[in-house]
Amino acid sequence: MATARKSMIKFKPKKFKVGDTIKVDFIVIHPMETGTRKDKKTGKIKPAKFINNITFSLDGKPFTTMKVWETVSTNPYFSVNLKVLGKGKITVDYTDNTGEKNSKSKKLKPKG
């Protein structure tokens, strides 16, 4: 399946101030194939394809790193907290077991 891979970063709540602790949600469109399922048409086992490393960084400095296995659901969602200390840029880098790398970033703009 050669679908265009998409990812999304969301801040919750949307409006926040300096000093607030917000949720940083990261959602990826990814098959997260376990490597044990069979393709019903061909009878062959589908090769494993899952995200195994995720790094959340603020201005290039990682604040959360994750190791993930195939037991995480398809189109995974990860949520962590972040204490807002000022303006910045959140970048999420992820790699899967086939070596595919991707990243997504979003600006952090606290008000007040």
Added chain:
Amino acid sequence: MERRNFIKSMCAVTAVAAVVTPSALLAKGAPKGGNVLSYDAAVAAITGGKAVTDSSKVKLTVPEIAENGAVVPVKVNVESPMTDANYVKAIHVLGTKNGNARCADVMLTPLNGKGYFATRIKLGGTQDVVALVEMSDGSFLRAAKPVKVTIGGCG
């Protein structure tokens, strides 16, 4: 004929898998799909033999009954001041009876502000979901909750 060949190849695969012990799999490091890492082996790999205590500081939120095992929301909240001296170092999410017990390892820093992590995991059947939390002083806390799965998600 195709089916016959397939069964033959499957037998070969299982024979090889039986020879390779879990410790050998651990030594390989990079997890391959469908590897077997039991819950006890996973806990041992995380804690390195250290004592794990059940704690009310760790709050694990999972549904009592999951209709679809492929998508089970898991939320972990850990009470911690999250200062440089005392913070939540890591949150591990495990399923006791999944083929691969480990779901996610999350390494946190004081910058997170709160010991919180949420995701969605797959569960192969009715089992306990375990949150294993490593604090910055090296102690391990644990919280577990059973989840009833009506349709497995690893099939």
